[in-house]
Structures are given as structure tokens and as C-alpha cells.
Amino acid sequence: MRPLTEEREFMPVILGADITAYSLARTFHEAYRVKSLVVSQKQAKIISESRIIENRVVPGMDDPEKLVGTLISIGREFGDRKKLILLGCGDFYVRNFVENKDRLKDYYVIPYIDLDLYNQVVLKDKFYETCDKLDIPHPKTYVYNCGEENDLKFDFDYPVIAKTASSAQYHYAEFPGKKKVFKFYNEKDLRQMLSNLEKSSYNYKFLIQDMIPGDDEYMRVLTCYSDRNGKVKFASLGHSLLEDHTPSAIGNPVCIVNETNDKIVEDATRFLEYVGYTGFSNFDIKYDRRDGSYKFFEINVRLGRSNYYNTAAGYNVAKWMVDDLIYHKQLDYVKADRQALFTVVPRGIINRYVKDPANRALVDKMYKEHKVFYPLDYKPDMSPVRSFYVFASLMNQYRKYYLAEKSGDWKAD
Numbered sequence: 001m002r003p004l005t006e007e008r009e010f011m012p013v014i015l016g017a018d019i020t021a022y023s024l025a026r027t028f029h030e031a032y033r034v035k036s037l038v039v040s041q042k043q044a045k046i047i048s049e050s051r052i053i054e055n056r057v058v059p060g061m062d063d064p065e066k067l068v069g070t071l072i073s074i075g076r077e078f079g080d081r082k083k084l085i086l087l088g089c090g091d092f093y094v095r096n097f098v099e100n101k102d103r104l105k106d107y108y109v110i111p112y113i114d115l116d117l118y119n120q121v122v123l124k125d126k127f128y129e130t131c132d133k134l135d136i137p138h139p140k141t142y143v144y145n146c147g148e149e150n151d152l153k154f155d156f157d158y159p160v161i162a163k164t165a166s167s168a169q170y171h172y173a174e175f176p177g178k179k180k181v182f183k184f185y186n187e188k189d190l191r192q193m194l195s196n197l198e199k200s201s202y203n204y205k206f207l208i209q210d211m212i213p214g215d216d217e218y219m220r221v222l223t224c225y226s227d228r229n230g231k232v233k234f235a236s237l238g239h240s241l242l243e244d245h246t247p248s249a250i251g252n253p254v255c256i257v258n259e260t261n262d263k264i265v266e267d268a269t270r271f272l273e274y275v276g277y278t279g280f281s282n283f284d285i286k287y288d289r290r291d292g293s294y295k296f297f298e299i300n301v302r303l304g305r306s307n308y309y310n311t312a313a314g315y316n317v318a319k320w321m322v323d324d325l326i327y328h329k330q331l332d333y334v335k336a337d338r339q340a341l342f343t344v345v346p347r348g349i350i351n352r353y354v355k356d357p358a359n360r361a362l363v364d365k366m367y368k369e370h371k372v373f374y375p376l377d378y379k380p381d382m383s384p385v386r387s388f389y390v391f392a393s394l395m396n397q398y399r400k401y402y403l404a405e406k407s408g409d410w411k412a413d
Contacts, residue, residue, distance in 0.1 A: 004051055004380060005035040010326050011082040012036040012318075013074060013108070015061070016089025017044040019344060019393075023308040023375040024087055025053050028318045030311065037078075039070065045389040052381050062092070068100050075107025083326055084108045087303075091122075094302050095168040109325050111279045113301060121275060121299050124165045125205050134274060136267045137293040139286075140210040144194065146203050152187060156210035159185045162193065165205040173202035179247040183211065212288045212295060216243040217356050220261070220285040220294065221253055222268055223303070223310050225320040227331050230276045234320055235265045236310045236336035241354045241363070242345065245404035251284070254397075255350055256309040256342045257362055264294050265335060271299075280317070282307070309342035312373035341366035342373055345397040353401070 012028050014021050017040030025036035029052040038053045041061050048055045061067045071086070078084055086108040088094040097110055098118045104110060112118075120126050131138045142154035143165070154160075162182040164170035175196040184190040190208070197206060212218070219240035227233050238256040268283055282300040287293075303317060310317050315336050323329040341363060343350065354360055366372050376390045 004033070005029070006033040008032055008034045009083055010034070010085055010109075010322065011078060012085045012087055013071070014038045014087045014089065015067075015093045016040060017042055017047050018089060018305070019046070019375060020089035020303075020305045020307070022046055022050065022053070023305075023311075024089070024303065024318075025050065026375060026378050026381070027308065027311045027316055029378075029380075031316045031318045032322070037074070039074070046376055046386070046393060049383065049386040049389060050381055051383070052378075064096050064100075067093070067096050068103060071104055072107065075104070079107045085321060085325070086110050088112075089302075089305075091167040091300070091302075092171045095122075111321050111325060113278060117275060117277070118301060121277070122167070122301055123204075124163075124207055124298055127299060130271065130275065131296055134267075134270050136271060137288075137295045139212060139295050139297065142208040144206040144208055146198060146206065150194075152190070152208070154208060154210075158187070159183055159211045160190065161209045161211045162190060163207055163209070164202070165207050166202075169202055169204050173197070173200040175200040175202075180250050212286050212290075214287065214289060215355070217241055217354065217359055218287045218289070219243065219253065220259075220264065220287065221256065221304065221306060221309075222264055222283040222285060223307060223317070224268055224272060224281045224283075225317075225324075225331075226272050226277045226279060226281065227324050228278055230273060230278055232269045232272050232333075233324075233331040234315070234334050234336070235268065236313070236315055237261055237264060238306070238309045238342070239359075240306075241359050242350060244400075246400055253304075253306040253309075254344045255354070255363075256306055257359075257366065258309065258313045258336060258339045260335070260337050261294070267294075267296065271296075280307075280320070306342060306344075308373065308375040309340070310336065312340040312342045312371075312375075313338045314340075339366070340371045340373055342375070344374065344376075344394075345401075346394055349397055349401055 014024050014036055021038050028034050028036055036053050038047055039056050041059055043057050058070050098112050098115050125143050128138050128141055140156045144150050221238045221240055223236045224232055225234035237259055239259045240253040240256050242255040244252040244254050280303050282304040284297040285294050288295050
């Protein structure tokens with residue numbers, strides 16, 4: 001009988017404890033039957049009960065020195081036996097990898113861009129400047145400078161969206177009512193939030209944007225892989241049918257079906273090759289029904305929380321990294337065109353909140369064809385204990401959506 005895991009010359013080292021971490025470990029196991037090392041600050045049963053993961057719980061890794069010290073220790077432990085692929089499940093982790101490349105590069109393959117380019121693309125105000133140069137559509141934006149006088153006069157109307165220009169710095173900010181993304185219907189409420197923000201540790205820019213009409217079903221997510229020479233070799237577009245609506249995770253896709261759109265891929269490719277990007281990138285995009293364009297919101301310099309939508313459709317994301325960075329193969333260009341339904345919520349929630357008849361019909365089709373994938377539900381890794389926690393995680397989504405709807409923050413656009 002073939003063992004569940006097998007030894008390879010490489011090993012993924014994944015920092016995180018959420019569904020992203022498990023999705024990445026599952027993806028590597030599907031492709032190579034390799035066991036991943038997942039390092040997390042707290043124990044999560046969906047991780048700790050896995051047989052395809054070695055889980056190490058290290059509290060205090062929100063301290064950059066503790067984080068880097070932990071990674072160096074792991075590197076010394078395995079570095080002479082394995083090529084270690086370092087992966088982060090959040091912006092905080094990735095930024096620290098990038099800032100400490102010189103200290104980590106002797107131990108790890110680090111599939112992320114260098115710091116100068118990181119700051120050029122991840123700071124959202126800089127991202128929009130590059131989009132302007134390349135004539136790539138994006139929302140109208142007013143840049144609010146913390147610590148300065150701001151007139152809050154912009155050439156678009158309320159309601160508006162407000163969000164940080166620096167996710168890494170915002171990670172540390174504490175203030176009343178903090179959210180990942182805000183929606184405001186009047187200037188009074190916007191000013192109140194900005195006043196609270198000014199009293200926090202955050203001192204960069206905050207973006208006020210024209211709110212593009214349309215609900216979650218207008219959103220798209222694009223995953224690309226650029227090889228070590230800066231050429232885009234993979235592009236996979238997903239149509240987000242539903243997003244998370246809890247304040248700390250708002251905007252994260254929870255239900256995606258794959259689709260194709262040449263214009264979106266062409267715009268992203270121009271951006272990535274213009275700046276000289278390497279590795280995985282993840283774009284958030286929204287269809288604007290007012291002018292028929294697809295507007296780019298931001299780029300994430302890592303695989304997103306919902307990255308398993310690619311692997312579900314038959315495009316295993318681990319293979320791109322391993323073939324390029326471990327085996328140094330020449331990669332063929334692939335534009336994904338197969339469909340599957342990725343979901344982290346039960347069908348009952350999809351049925352309740354996905355409104356467009358065409359999208360509902362597509363969901364029904366995916367279920368009938370058994371092309372529905374829940375990343376935590378990985379048959380080779382299921383045990384009675386883990387099955388319980390996977391089921392509980394799924395059912396907990398009913399409570400989350402009930403509370404989000406009841407809170408009144410979730411308003412139809």
C-alpha cells in the first residue's frame with residue numbers, strides 16, 4: 001500500500017493557521033505527496049489534526065524578530081537535507097520575508113519579489129499610478145494623507161469605499177470600528193472614521209474611492225504566475241459569486257467559479273511584465289456596469305486565501321513554483337479555461353445569497369457534474385476527529401452570515 005506521504009528533495013514551510021495554509025499544504029500533497037511544515041501562532045484543529053502537515057505552534061510571531069529567528073532555526077534544522085519553499089498566508093508574513101531576504105536566502109527558496117518592487121506594487125496608491133501609465137482601468141481615487149490637512153473634495157459622489165493604502169502598516173493599527181474595508185454614505189461618518197484612524201499608529205495614506213455599483217457577483221479574481229525571467233506563464237480567472245462579510249475578512253471570496261476573459265488577462269500581463277514581476281500574483285477586479293470595463297482594485301503579491309480555485313479546476317499551483325524554482329524547467333504558457341466551483345461555504349448559503357439566475361444555474365450545473373471543491377475536505381486526510389472540525393467549520397458559516405446580515409453593515413448596492 002502506498003504511504004500517505006513521501007520524501008522529496010524539497011519541503012514547503014507555510015506560515016499561517018487558516019484555510020489558506022491548509023489549501024497550500026493540500027495542493028503540494030496532491031501534486032507530490034509531500035508533507036508540509038505549517039508554523040502557526042495558535043493551534044487550529046483543521047491544521048493540527050492533519051496527517052499531511054507537521055504543525056508547529058510558535059506564539060509571538062507577530063514580532064518580526066521572533067518570526068525571523070524561528071525561520072532561521074527551522075532552516076538550520078532542515079536546510080542541509082531539503083530545499084525549503086517559504087510561503088506566507090498573510091501580508092504581514094510576506095512583507096517580513098521580503099524585508100529579511102538577505103537573512104533567509106541561505107536557508108529558503110523565497111518565491112516573492114524584492115522590497116523595492118514590493119513597495120511599488122503593494123502600496124495601493126503606487127499601484128494606481130502604474131495602472132494610469134499603462135491605461136489599465138481602476139476606480140477613481142482620492143488619496144488621504146494621514147497627519148496632513150485634507151479637504152476631502154473628490155470628483156465622485158457618495159457612497160464611497162475607504163481602505164488602507166498599506167496593508168502591512170494597517171496590520172498594527174488599533175482604533176474603534178476598525179475594518180478591512182469601509183463603506184460610507186456621507187461625509188460625517190467618513191470624517192469620524194478618519195479621526196479615529198489618525199489617533200492610531202497608522203501614518204501612511206488612506207484611499208477614498210468611487211464605489212463601483214454591484215454586489216459580490218460583479219467581482220473577479222485573477223491568479224498569475226510569472227517565471228524567474230519575469231514572463232507570465234499562467235493566468236487563471238475566477239468569477240467571485242459570494243464574498244466574506246465579516247469586518248476583518250470582508251471582500252475575501254468564498255465561492256468562485258472559473259471563467260475566461262482575454263482583456264483582463266492582457267491588462268494584468270502588461271502590468272506584470274512592465275514592472276518585472278516574478279512569482280504568483282493575485283488581482284482583485286470588479287466589473288463596472290456603468291461603462292462595461294473591468295476595474296483593477298489591487299494586487300496581492302502572494303497566493304490568495306481562495307487560491308484553491310485554480311487547483312480545483314485542474315491547474316495545481318504548486319507545480320508552477322516547483323517546476324520553475326526547484327527543477328528550473330522551461331514553463332509553457334497556460335491560460336486556464338476549465339471550470340469548477342470552489343467554495344468554503346455550504347450550498348444553503350450559496351442558494352440564499354447568489355441572486356443572478358445565470359449564476360445560480362451555473363452553480364446547479366457544477367453540483368450536478370460533481371465539480372464542487374471544498375479545500376478542507378480532502379478525502380486522503382480525513383479522520384473522525386478532523387471530519388468533525390471540517391464539518392464544524394463549514395456549518396459555522398451559517399452563523400457568520402446570519403450575524404453579518406443582522407448587523408446592518410451588509411447593504412445591497
